Amino acid sequence: MTKKFLKEIKEKLKKQKELIRVELEKFAQKDHNLKDDWDTRYPRADGGIGGQALEDAADQVEEYVNLLPLEHNLELRLKDINSALEKIKKGRYGKCERCAKKISEERLKVYPEARFCGKCEEK
Numbered sequence: 001m002t003k004k005f006l007k008e009i010k011e012k013l014k015k016q017k018e019l020i021r022v023e024l025e026k027f028a029q030k031d032h033n034l035k036d037d038w039d040t041r042y043p044r045a046d047g048g049i050g051g052q053a054l055e056d057a058a059d060q061v062e063e064y065v066n067l068l069p070l071e072h073n074l075e076l077r078l079k080d081i082n083s084a085l086e087k088i089k090k091g092r093y094g095k096c097e098r099c100a101k102k103i104s105e106e107r108l109k110v111y112p113e114a115r116f117c118g119k120c121e122e123k
Ligand SMILES: [Zn+2]
Pocket: 096, 097, 098, 099, 100, 101, 116, 117, 118, 119, 120, 121
């Protein structure tokens, strides 16, 4: 693995991190006590009591329920990206966490936060 390759990966990871952050900010707020932990904002039903308000509230609850798995996914990706960046820093990037074999550069190019080699990922 060349330095140039690592640099490219690092750039990619940073860009992805930024994209995920922007995505999360649309509907979640950062939990300031925990680094990179996000909470989906629970929608507040505003307005008076009435059919329409209740219906809106129901819609918002549904939206909230739909957003939770998305938030979870983005958070997991963020964690993987952070751990990949950490590995680059420590010079341990590109090794499979399960079998310790090198992860192919082709795989890392499309999936830079990969923690496992292609074989282990399939299992
Ligand atoms: Zn492996």
